[in-house]
Amino acid sequence: MSDVLTVPRSRRNVEAALLLLAFAVAVGANFVAGLEREEPFNDYFWRQAATLVGMGILIHLILRIRAKYADPVILPIVIALNGIGLAMIHRLDLPRMENPDFVPVAPQQLTWTAVAILAASVLLIFLRDHRILRRFTYISLIVSALLLLLPLTPLGLEINGARIWINVGFGTFQPGEVAKITLAVFFAGYLSTNRDLILLAGKKLGPLQLPRFKDLAPMIAAWLVSIGVLILQRDLGSSILFFGLFMAMIYVATSRVSWVLIGLAMIGVGAFVALQLFSHVALRFDSWLNAFDPEVYNRAPGGSQQVVQGLFGLANGGLAGTGFGQGRPDLVTYANSDMIIAALGEELGMIGVFAIILLYILLVSRGFRAALGTKDGFGKLLACGLSFTIALQCFVVIGGITRLIPLTGLTTPFMSAGGSSLLANWIIVALLLLISETARRPVRTAAPSESAAVPSASGRGALPRRPKEGSR
Amino acid sequence: MSELTVTLLRYGFLLLVWILVISTVSALRRDLVVGQRNKTGTPSPRQARKHPELVEEPAPSRPQARRLVVTEGPLAGTTLDLAASPILLGRAQEATLVLEDDYASGRHARLFPQGSRWFIEDLGSTNGTYLAGNQLTRALPVDPGVPIRIGKTVIELRP
Numbered sequence: 001m002s003d004v005l006t007v008p009r010s011r012r013n014v015e016a017a018l019l020l021l022a023f024a025v026a027v028g029a030n031f032v033a034g035l036e037r038e039e040p041f042n043d044y045f046w047r048q049a050a051t052l053v054g055m056g057i058l059i060h061l062i063l064r065i066r067a068k069y070a071d072p073v074i075l076p077i078v079i080a081l082n083g084i085g086l087a088m089i090h091r092l093d094l095p096r097m098e099n100p101d102f103v104p105v106a107p108q109q110l111t112w113t114a115v116a117i118l119a120a121s122v123l124l125i126f127l128r129d130h131r132i133l134r135r136f137t138y139i140s141l142i143v144s145a146l147l148l149l150l151p152l153t154p155l156g157l158e159i160n161g162a163r164i165w166i167n168v169g170f171g172t173f174q175p176g177e178v179a180k181i182t183l184a185v186f187f188a189g190y191l192s193t194n195r196d197l198i199l200l201a202g203k204k205l206g207p208l209q210l211p212r213f214k215d216l217a218p219m220i221a222a223w224l225v226s227i228g229v230l231i232l233q234r235d236l237g238s239s240i241l242f243f244g245l246f247m248a249m250i251y252v253a254t255s256r257v258s259w260v261l262i263g264l265a266m267i268g269v270g271a272f273v274a275l276q277l278f279s280h281v282a283l284r285f286d287s288w289l290n291a292f293d294p295e296v297y298n299r300a301p302g303g304s305q306q307v308v309q310g311l312f313g314l315a316n317g318g319l320a321g322t323g324f325g326q327g328r329p330d331l332v333t334y335a336n337s338d339m340i341i342a343a344l345g346e347e348l349g350m351i352g353v354f355a356i357i358l359l360y361i362l363l364v365s366r367g368f369r370a371a372l373g374t375k376d377g378f379g380k381l382l383a384c385g386l387s388f389t390i391a392l393q394c395f396v397v398i399g400g401i402t403r404l405i406p407l408t409g410l411t412t413p414f415m416s417a418g419g420s421s422l423l424a425n426w427i428i429v430a431l432l433l434l435i436s437e438t439a440r441r442p443v444r445t446a447a448p449s450e451s452a453a454v455p456s457a458s459g460r461g462a463l464p465r466r467p468k469e470g471s472r
Numbered sequence: 473m474s475e476l477t478v479t480l481l482r483y484g485f486l487l488l489v490w491i492l493v494i495s496t497v498s499a500l501r502r503d504l505v506v507g508q509r510n511k512t513g514t515p516s517p518r519q520a521r522k523h524p525e526l527v528e529e530p531a532p533s534r535p536q537a538r539r540l541v542v543t544e545g546p547l548a549g550t551t552l553d554l555a556a557s558p559i560l561l562g563r564a565q566e567a568t569l570v571l572e573d574d575y576a577s578g579r580h581a582r583l584f585p586q587g588s589r590w591f592i593e594d595l596g597s598t599n600g601t602y603l604a605g606n607q608l609t610r611a612l613p614v615d616p617g618v619p620i621r622i623g624k625t626v627i628e629l630r631p
Contacts, residue, residue: 014499017495018492018495021495080492197579320486321482348485351490359492
């Protein structure tokens with residue numbers, strides 16, 4: 001961790017340039033999507049373009065004032081993804097417009113985008129430093145527990161067998177999406193304080209250093225939470241997400257492989273038991289393994305029609321896609337939420353989907369980069385955990401659609417129709433931006449031991465310092 | 473709209489997305505490059521000419537810290553040999569150095585080796601940790617002979 005001096009650069013102009021490109025992608029997607037079925041430059045087109053561009057510029061200006069040294073590529077990537085998602089949702093609305101009862105999804109999603117970006121702005125303005133969140137370690141544990149229990153109260157709604165929504169008057173909300181943030185805050189606070197205790201040596205088994213039994217308590221708690229979500233809310237996706245988040249964070253905190261192996265063993269046990277006990281899990285597995293079996297395809301609940309239609313769509317798209325607005329992605333059930341990657345794969349082809357996946361990879365890598373750069377353990381763990389949730393969600397969704405793993409109902413970050421997911425992911429973006437700002441910001445005061453030695457009157461003592469990039 | 477325009481727009485959009493990806497990557501090339509140019513942080517010759525103060529003098533060879541000595545407080549005189557593992561300071565029984573100091577928190581601070589140096593990090597203690605008289609806000613390197621104050625206890629690293 002040797003300190004190397006460089007000229008600090010805020011790189012906000014780089015962000016502005018990339019943001020222009022991202023606006024072009026977002027507005028271009030919206031324009032091309034509606035080309036076939038509606039007149040160009042209609043009201044909705046302008047509303048969507050204005051909202052995205054206005055909100056993007058708002059965040060950019062806030063960053064210029066509040067977090068000058070934040071990472072320059074996170075915002076453009078997210079705006080582009082959000083814009084492509086909105087365009088796809090709008091495009092999937094169009095074939096259903098003839099139905100008089102149909103309420104278009106895209107305007108709702110646009111409102112949620114505005115709300116989510118406003119929430120992120122508020123967070124950027126009022127939370128100057130992510131380390132403040134460390135004070136709320138245990139409060140966020142309680143909040144997570146409440147959020148996870150909310151759908152089980154009379155407020156909760158059961159949709160398609162999963163009880164993960166609550167009714168909030170004007171719509172539905174998935175508290176689990178917000179719970180992943182509060183859980184990440186709790187794990188980061190808990191692990192950064194107790195890392196040394198957890199690291200205390202336990203028994204050695206060959207090359208593995210096993211943890212002491214009492215240190216396993218948090219892991220067992222996380223496992224119970226995941227199993228509880230699986231049993232009580234019947235939601236496999238969130239269950240995988242919460243446990244994966246915890247495993248990633250404990251591995252990052254302790255760098256012990258034994259934890260990962262124990263965690264995988266516990267997942268194995270949980271999956272086996274769930275497979276035996278719950279029909280919905282068993283059906284998921286069956287429609288994954290025997291997807292093309294006509295009997296499985298036509299089964300009324302838990303059939304493989306959705307994933308197979310998605311695969312047909314991807315095959316129809318081929319390398320370059322059918323073109324935005326020219327395929328039939330609307331044949332897939334939930335094309336605009338769970339299966340949006342299949343819809344994009346059909347219309348943009350492999351070339352387009354790879355670009356989208358690369359954008360996700362870049363976003364996640366920037367999150368990890370912020371974690372490497374920041375100096376406090378809490379921030380490191382939080383940034384790792386939050387970026388890992390985005391990565392894991394992408395893996396579970398895209399893996400499910402391409403039949404690499406069983407299909408589970410998780411949202412594609414920033415793209416799927418669904419307000420709570422959008423809100424949660426924009427809050428994650430705000431947190432990553434804040435952490436990257438502390439990682440890159442030059443530290444104005446020299447380290448105490450050195451400040452005593454270097455007289456500041458020399459005019460060079462107060463030189464901005466920055467940690468060496470990529471040194472670890 | 474003619475077939476040609478639609479086809480052009482369709483490929484144009486794919487191109488646009490890839491332009492975004494590639495420009496993002498190139499904006500990050502300072503971070504992503506491997507090989508010769510990955511000495512990020514080292515000032516380029518041009519930067520060095522413009523800001524002569526950036527050129528780092530060769531680091532003075534530091535004596536390695538080998539012992540931890542309590543110089544003040546209830547435990548004054550205690551010494552502890554430093555190994556390669558982190559040290560937890562505090563009143564809790566699990567701590568490596570159990571401080572019998574009413575002003576220390578259970579898990580007060582940790583000292584950990586990284587590279588050739590030792591770092592101290594406050595673990596969210598109530599009364600704070602002071603390195604050479606300044607309260608810690610982040611992990612900082614500790615050089616031998618610099619006092620670390622925790623409550624009424626003062627410890628030092630010795631070579």
